[in-house]
Amino acid sequence: MSSTLAVDLMGGDHGPKVTLPACVQFLQEHPEGRVILVGQPEVVSPLLESHRLKDHPRVEFVPASEVVTSDDPVEIALRRKRDSSMRRAIELVRDGRAQACVSAGNTGALMALARYLLKTLLDIERPAIATYLPNQKGKGTLMLDLGANVDCEPLHLLQFAVMGTAYAATAGQAQPTVGLLNIGEEVIKGNDTIKRAAELLREADALGRLRFHGNVEGDDIFKGTTDIVVCDGFVGNVALKTSEGLAQMLSGMIREEFTRTPLSKLMALVALPVLKRFRRRVDHRRYNGAALLGLRGLVVKSHGSADAFGFEQALLRAHEAVQGDVVRHTERILEAMHESSPQGTESAPAS
Amino acid sequence: MSSTLAVDLMGGDHGPKVTLPACVQFLQEHPEGRVILVGQPEVVSPLLESHRLKDHPRVEFVPASEVVTSDDPVEIALRRKRDSSMRRAIELVRDGRAQACVSAGNTGALMALARYLLKTLLDIERPAIATYLPNQKGKGTLMLDLGANVDCEPLHLLQFAVMGTAYAATAGQAQPTVGLLNIGEEVIKGNDTIKRAAELLREADALGRLRFHGNVEGDDIFKGTTDIVVCDGFVGNVALKTSEGLAQMLSGMIREEFTRTPLSKLMALVALPVLKRFRRRVDHRRYNGAALLGLRGLVVKSHGSADAFGFEQALLRAHEAVQGDVVRHTERILEAMHESSPQGTESAPAS
Incomplete structure (x- = not known):
């Protein structure tokens, strides 16, 4: 079963320098995996070129003009930065274009946006964060x-x-x-x-x-x-x-x-x-990738300080969970x- | 400053086989330390002999006919076993004959007995357990x-x-x-x-x-x-x-x-x-010995599975706290x- 992951390239301490190489590695190892990369064009475009992702058949790029930083309060992420890479990535899941979103950004903002955009599942009052x-x-x-x-x-x-x-x-x-x-x-x-x-x-x-x-x-x-x-x-x-x-x-x-x-x-x-x-x-790093569960769509949070290997593990978690159809289950x-x-x-x- | 510790010999997984050698070691290393050993005479007496503690100038023995086991509910320790080694040891602190009590017995029972017999300090609603x-x-x-x-x-x-x-x-x-x-x-x-x-x-x-x-x-x-x-x-x-x-x-x-x-x-x-x-x-083992704090007397709880070295550390904690006059402080x-x-x-x- 194929999976399409919406990746917030801008999140985390290192941004695209870490998230993009992790995506390249993931795509190489998982021929059934697809990614929609979300980020600021001026930052990401040159990197897409150099990583030869521009015309990759399993890669799509979605521009976002803003970035939710690690100190941004939840309100800023929710009400101000309406064109953030984090928000756009989650919207791709909401709109059915991707089956999961992966971000290394601010946990509080990610949870709030995910909850607001995706809504919780039947009877669920509170989503939770889960990790191995x-x-x-x-x-x-x-x-x-x-x-x-x-x-x-x-x-x-x-x-x-x-x-x-x-x-x-x-x-x-x-x-x-x-x-x-x-x-x-x-x-x-x-x-x-x-x-x-x-x-x-x-x-x-x-x-x-x-x-x-x-x-x-x-x-x-x-x-x-x-x-x-x-x-x-x-x-x-x-x-x-x-x-x-x-x-x-x-x-x-x-x-x-x-x-x-x-x-x-x-x-x-x-x-x-x-x-x-x-x-x-x-x-x-092998255990990186915490799942936000209880929502009508899957969001996986990577540690903010993860390196490319760690971020790739978060992508893998999301990929596996999509293949197992976790939300439907x-x-x-x-x-x-x-x-x-x-x-x-x-x-x-x-x- | 000297200290007198009331030691519940019977508590813990190993009882006097561990607690007594620990006391011997403690007495050797701390010439200012005194102990009042509390236990069942039929079990302890032969060991006192073999460890040459019978006529030791800094050792006293107080008999107790009962033992609080690790599965004894708090009520049993409080209301039934009125002649337990744990209770007698705490009573020695209450009566001013010892300045601290050390036991490797059941934590729940020890806390309940200590609270009941020693009472809490001014304004303290809840005693607490503290460890390093x-x-x-x-x-x-x-x-x-x-x-x-x-x-x-x-x-x-x-x-x-x-x-x-x-x-x-x-x-x-x-x-x-x-x-x-x-x-x-x-x-x-x-x-x-x-x-x-x-x-x-x-x-x-x-x-x-x-x-x-x-x-x-x-x-x-x-x-x-x-x-x-x-x-x-x-x-x-x-x-x-x-x-x-x-x-x-x-x-x-x-x-x-x-x-x-x-x-x-x-x-x-x-x-x-x-x-x-x-x-x-x-x-x-070096960190063994949790203090029950907030009471009008000091009680130190050793891990139930502590060996002689571990139990000795609990004795040392009590000894140090007595020397620092922790209750008064x-x-x-x-x-x-x-x-x-x-x-x-x-x-x-x-x-």
Whole structure:
């Protein structure tokens, strides 16, 4: 199945210098992939020439005169910069010209624009941000929400589980298990939101909508106890950032120890092949690409500082999700839930 | 300054087999330290003999007939097992016979008993659990709460900052900086609780009660951006467990890579001194010992699975905090805050 990705060339710390080479690589490796490149003509045109994309049969160019910067408030992106590359790229998805949009721009603006232009799916109150984290089993744990929703109701957590289930299926996990992030059994056992969310998840499991494993704790994310871990956006964002910080500290310390003395440098040289293989296994760039889920169209957010390899991974995520028809798949589960529940899932109290 | 620690010998996965040797080591290294050992006589007596602690001038033994197990619900620990080693050890602090209690037992039971027997300090509504995590600066970041309080009001977060400030001072950080854990600026900027907590912290800073740095994110914990990181117990527990899980996964992967082939095993042998030094730097046992803060007496909780080296670190934490007079120091800040605020800090809405 072919896919057409709308790519916001201007987003991220590096803009077209990174996003364009990533597209070239993607097109080479995926003959079924097409891209619509969106950006400022004066910046992008010379690069299109030099990368020989001008007359590429699977490349289209759509001009946009403005760029949403990383400090632009949501309001600017929504109301002022109406011809931004980010907005134009999402509009291509809305208009059915592309099946997914990929951007390395400002997360808040991207989420707001995506929500405004694409709208949410049936009964979905809040879209969520989902990403894969590496785990001991080598498959990756899908975690959501990572920061779109600070305070969540039980229904939202259930909906995240549904979105995650549909998304994970596009990455080859046909019947993924869902874990609800909670805290240690030793201490107070979670709060009311978590308890009620667990009930909703058990019901959905009994109806065959998803596979609920039960509560999990922070360490289960990296153990890979479940394929999906669901939590509110505050907790998810803290867990993600904490992990990034720890990984950085540890790799810094390994580097320090191996460069401390001439002898340890020699040891590093000897151990280099092993260290390299280790680094490749935990390379965070391989996990780049967070999906904005729950919308009537797919948007994938790349890390702002991603390099071409990292941005290409985000393109791949989008490509895979399009091939797995993630939006339609999510819709199907939501429709089934809506019908099986007497009042539909929208009956829950608004937050 | 001398210290007397009441030690619950029976707590944890290993009981006296681990806790007793740790006490022996502690006594040897700290001639100013005294311990009151609490445990079941039939189990402990032979070990006291074999470790030559029977007539040790700085050792006292207090019998207790019961043990709080790791699965005992809080109610059992509070109402049924009235002669447990955990309870007796805390009572020694309450009665002024010891200045701190150290236990590797069930966290929920320990917190409930400590709260019930010792009571909270002036204006403190919720005690908190605090521990040090390693950071890039090599000093350690004090983080609290780690799971005692699932839902926190802004006032609680302020109080955690006060408790943390007093506790960190006992570890040699005279004027520690406080960071309030929040999520990325890109996304929605925190919730109302965090915003109001930040206001309270700014006020306390202006009055010279503590040093408020501002908001921090998950990665700042390991960067060591601030000496103290304050958050609610749900978030803190998830961040802690997530870090533990990631550290385990990474060390497992390093081990795997270095034992994959005979050649990589040889490389590991060459690199061993460096790998050992690295492991020592990140050895989680060195950070064992979480303090229960906000009470009219100090209680230190050791990890249940700690070995003798780990348990000794928990004893050291308690010893240091006693020498720094942490309870009195916390009280002084609270009294100053109580007086400077027209209604005292207890004026905030109850949760």
